[in-house]
């Protein structure tokens with residue numbers, strides 16, 4: 001019977017090992033698929049603005065546009081698309097740097113209200129142009145946090161980009177700052193398509209994109225939220241998501257307050 005017990009234990013260990021190997025391989029295969037999708041998504045993401053830029057630049061170059069208003073519109077499309085291209089390339093580079101552990105942060109005591117205010121000023125024209133109601137609700141006397149203002153800006157801008165991309169009929173984006181006493185929260189709130197409970201667990205994974213339903217046509221690379229999470233992690237912060245399909249999403253960046261201040 002001793003032998004029987006030994007065999008049973010060995011069998012159990014074997015089963016566990018096979019299950020473990022199966023899971024690991026499955027995970028690797030899924031990641032390989034996501035990576036392949038990523039490459040094709042990036043190509044699409046880069047191609048669209050490039051096509052628009054060359055089309056409008058050519059039209060202007062050939063002096064085909066006589067109307068001054070139209071000319072202005074075309075120049076503005078070119079600069080908008082060039083900006084978009086720059087943002088995509090930057091986020092890919094930052095993502096790669098972060099993955100390699102080579103991204104450096106410049107931590108300083110800052111007031112997140114200033115960061116949010118700057119972003120609001122920069123983006124309100126653009127968002128209102130797209131038909132969005134864009135609002136900010138800043139808490140006064142916000143405690144300072146130790147943060148890299150540029151990186152936190154990048155994280156918030158990524159969340160705003162998503163809020164815009166994944167909105168449907170109700171075009172509303174709100175930026176909020178909140179103080180809890182030991183941390184400061186920045187919220188980016190939308191009334192868009194929302195995220196199902198299952199997908200909420202996965203959206204921060206690199207390359208992951210919700211591919212079903214309505215949003216199939218929305219372009220993206222699937223690295224935005226993983227970049228946001230990496231930035232927040234590097235600040236010893238946390239990122240939270242509250243979302244309901246069809247109702248909207250709230251992304252919450254929570255950073256500890258700077259106790260030396």
Ligand code: ADP
Nearest residue numbers: 162163166194203209210220221222223224225
């Ligand atoms: P992407 O480049 O696809 O936007 P992200 O990493 O930024 O990549 O987001 C991952 C996925 O999470 C998106 O593909 C989308 O399905 C979902 N998502 C992100 N933000 C929102 C949002 N505000 N509302 C609904 N879905 C969102």
